[in-house]
Amino acid sequence: MAQDRPVRWGVLATGAIAAAFTADVRELADAEVVAVASRTEASANEFASRFGIPRAYGDWAGLLADDEVDVVYVATPHSAHRPAAGLALAAGKPVLCEKAFTLDAGEAGELVSLARERGLFLMEAMWMYCNPVIRRLVELVRDGAIGDIRTVQADFGLQGPFAPDHRLRDPALGGGALLDLGVYPVSFAQLLLGEPDRVQADALLSPEGVDLNTGMLLGWDAGATALLTCSVTAGTAATATVTGTTGRIEVPSGFFGTERFVLHREGAEPEEFTTEGPLHGLQYEAAEVMRCLRAGETESALVPLDGTLAVMRTLDAVRDRIGVRFPTDR
Secondary structure (H helix, E strand, O other): OOOOOOEEEEEEOOOHHHHHHHHHHOOOOOEEEEEEEOOOHHHHHHHHHHHOOOEEEOOHHHHHOOOOOOEEEEOOOHHHHHHHHHHHHHOOOOEEEOOOOOOOHHHHHHHHHHHHHHOOOEEEOOHHHHOHHHHHHHHHHHOOOOOOEEEEEEEEEOOOOOOOOOHHHOHHHOOOHHHHHHHHHHHHHHHHHOOOOEEEEEEEEOOOOOEEEEEEEEEOOOOOEEEEEEEOOOOOOOOEEEEEOOEEEEEOOOHHHOOEEEEEEOOOOOEEEEOOOOOOOOHHHHHHHHHHHHHOOOOOOOOOHHHHHHHHHHHHHHHHHHOOOOOOOO
16 A cells, blocks of 8 residues: 555445544545445446545445555445455455445455455454443453453443334334444443353344334453343433442443543542543554555554454344344344
8 A cells, every 4th residue: 555645545335424534534534535435336427426526336346356456345224244245355355345344244354354364454344442431441340450350331222113115124124223323332341341251132123123112231251241121112311330349431422432431440530531632433444444444454453353253243142032034144
């Protein structure tokens, strides 16, 4: 990857998250969005016009054949992550793929194997892991600031309601609260504790068979537990708390993209940690991708592929417990 020019992004899909990512990346001095692809030319052209993108393609193949695209951002629904990212890797393109990474751990493993076989960069778009405040929180926990972790609590819920024909209600698109929202609490807990040894879960299912409201209890042999919830029927506070044997950390609403947290320790005044970093939102994950590409790295230490696979295994276990099946399940 050339060090003396901006990294050139190709955006695959034109939905809300693709728009948010494109808007953020366009503000980075060392990045350009040079192409966008959709399943229709009309959608691609509209998106390109909105963001001043020079090339628009009405199919994925056009973007993947574009020699001026350095890296592809996959922002399709979950059900298309495996085929879209797989085609990009097969075309020799590094990939940043939205979360949840795929529909299941099997698909995730296929992508990771393909990337590693071809020596290509691949990363899940878990922007929470790249957030400097979350990174500082992890450092404090690992340095023993709150002792040994005993509990993690985190929630993420949207008020809804979502109509039966919405993608969040469609099993074929990986609908439900778990993959869209639950991936954040699960990823937060596993960032701190690793893959759980035990998984329990309960859920309210829709008539279509996707989860509308889900509770998860994860357990680790070392003695920690995590109580996590996600919902597309109730707007939750979206907070997180990590409690250890000597203190706790409280992360306010919007924990996955937070700009502050508070450390509480017995006998000491609460300490607030904040950031006024130069970047915001999705720029941190884009910056990490570009750093890796320029350094010749095929995996990010902040969002490691083995960690992504572990999260997918937990999501699979939750789906198994609550009885949610997708048409692609094997």
